[in-house]
Amino acid sequence: MGAKWVFATKNPHKLAEVQNLLEGILDIEGLPSDVPEAPEPHADLYGNALAKATFYAQHLGLPVIAEDSGLFVPALGGQPGVQSAHFGGPARLLEAMRDLSDRRAYFTAVVVAYISSRKYFFSTGFWQGEIAETPRGSEGFGYDPVFIPAGRKETVAELGQAWKQHHSHRSRAFRKLVKMLQGISPQE
Ligand code: ITT
Numbered sequence: 001m002g003a004k005w006v007f008a009t010k011n012p013h014k015l016a017e018v019q020n021l022l023e024g025i026l027d028i029e030g031l032p033s034d035v036p037e038a039p040e041p042h043a044d045l046y047g048n049a050l051a052k053a054t055f056y057a058q059h060l061g062l063p064v065i066a067e068d069s070g071l072f073v074p075a076l077g078g079q080p081g082v083q084s085a086h087f088g089g090p091a092r093l094l095e096a097m098r099d100l101s102d103r104r105a106y107f108t109a110v111v112v113a114y115i116s117s118r119k120y121f122f123s124t125g126f127w128q129g130e131i132a133e134t135p136r137g138s139e140g141f142g143y144d145p146v147f148i149p150a151g152r153k154e155t156v157a158e159l160g161q162a163w164k165q166h167h168s169h170r171s172r173a174f175r176k177l178v179k180m181l182q183g184i185s186p187q188e
Contacts, residue, residue, distance in 0.1 A: 003186045004029060005113065008056035008066040010037060011085075013141035014170070017161070018067075021171050025178055028065070035059060038066075045070060045082060045110040046122065053114035063186035065177070069109040069169065071143045073131065075102040090135050090146045103130040105147065107169040111177050113186075121180050125172030140164060 004027045009015050015030045022028050038055040040048040045068040053066035070084035076096055080087030087093065097103065107127040114120040128150045135145035137157025145157040149167060156164055165171050 003027065003063070005186060006031060006056065006060060006062050006064045008038070008052055008064045011141070014067065014069075017165065017168075017170055018174060020161075021165055021174055022178065026181070031056065032060075040068065043082060045108060046112075048082065049110045049112045049122070050114070050120070053112045053120065054117070057114050057116075063113070063115050065111060065113045067109055067111045067170065067173070069107065071105055071107050071147065073097070073105045075100045075104070084142070090143055093131065093143065093146060094134070097131055103132075105129055105131050107143075107147070109169040109173040111170075111173045113177060113181055113184075115184075115186050121177065121184070123173045123177040123180060125169040125174070125176070127167065127169035127172070 007015055007018050007028045008031055010031065019028055035056065038052040040051060042048045042051060049066050049068040052068065053064045056066065057064040070081045072078050072081050079096070080093065106129065109125045111123045112120055129148050132146045132148050132155050136155045137145050139160045140157045145155055147156050148154065149156065149159070152159065
């Protein structure tokens, strides 16, 4: 299976999704529990993914994969977007969209595999859909109870984790990343 990578996330749902997705393909372990929170100072997902990866690679002295993701709603000017983790979740989103008929939305995940400041690889995944009128379903995390993927009537939280693994922004980004990393050694 090759070399080991640290998936530098503090979000246990993200870690579980990615470990499940990459089982038998890429050897991924989580962060040690005592590491500090990485800074996410940028206004874009690329900058924050790279900031997280750089921070943890330097802290641990290991090759790191990091991801920054968010839910973008064009009718809200792109909110919650890069601030998705701090926006207030589905309840605040539904409140902000109460009178909006344009309910289109998309998830984006930006992933970076970081070996050194001279050797790192970006991959991106998108997932289009719309925002439900009320939360539905019990699986997943974050905005999964209010996100209806294009072509479906159910929310991601209703469709479930196994279905999400085949379709999500995160799974798309990681599948591309795995192809990119073929033949790449996580050594400088
Ligand atoms: P790390 O920074 O430690 O990885 P985080 O949850 O803070 O964990 P982000 O800064 O990338 O991660 O914020 C992403 C937020 O976007 C996440 O907390 C959710 O609110 C939302 N989000 C991203 N992917 C999602 C998904 O698959 N399902 C539901 N919500 C998602």
